Amino acid sequence: MHQSDWTAYHCICLDIDALMNCDTVATLPGREHSKGARLEVLIADRLGMTIVNAQDLVSMG
Template identity: 55%
Template sequence: MRRIYLAGPMTGLPEFNFPTFHAEAARLRGLGYDVVNPAEHGFIDGYEWADYIKLDIPQLITCDTVALLPDWHKSKGARLEHHIACELGIIRINAADIREPAREAVPA
């Protein structure tokens, strides 16, 4: 587990839940992980839900792990991201369960 994608609820939440995403990204980066945080693109004027998903899915598939934020299962987007991860064999884990520092890749 080296490159982690954060998945969780945004739609309908205060500040789109960006503070939660940013805090978790900072925590995981502090442990040495490369984190893809979909909240970092921020709010884009004129974008709808599908536009954001079209930005996020290409990022997700570059990751080897999806870290699930609290209440992810209540989010249509996070459920879709989870489904894609399942179908592609990408590891899924609750973000809070990641406590160990990232390990350096061992050459084959």
């Protein structure tokens, strides 16, 4: 595995671990262009977590 691939892999593993302590995922604009963000949303969806648009949260505040 290439060094940069290992770093990305390690970050994704840490991210998934953190995701397991959440009940809601807030998405950012452009998330469809990010492999990590797409994976987060896929996992959240499969686990039945709430998925919201972060811009909607800001406009509510």
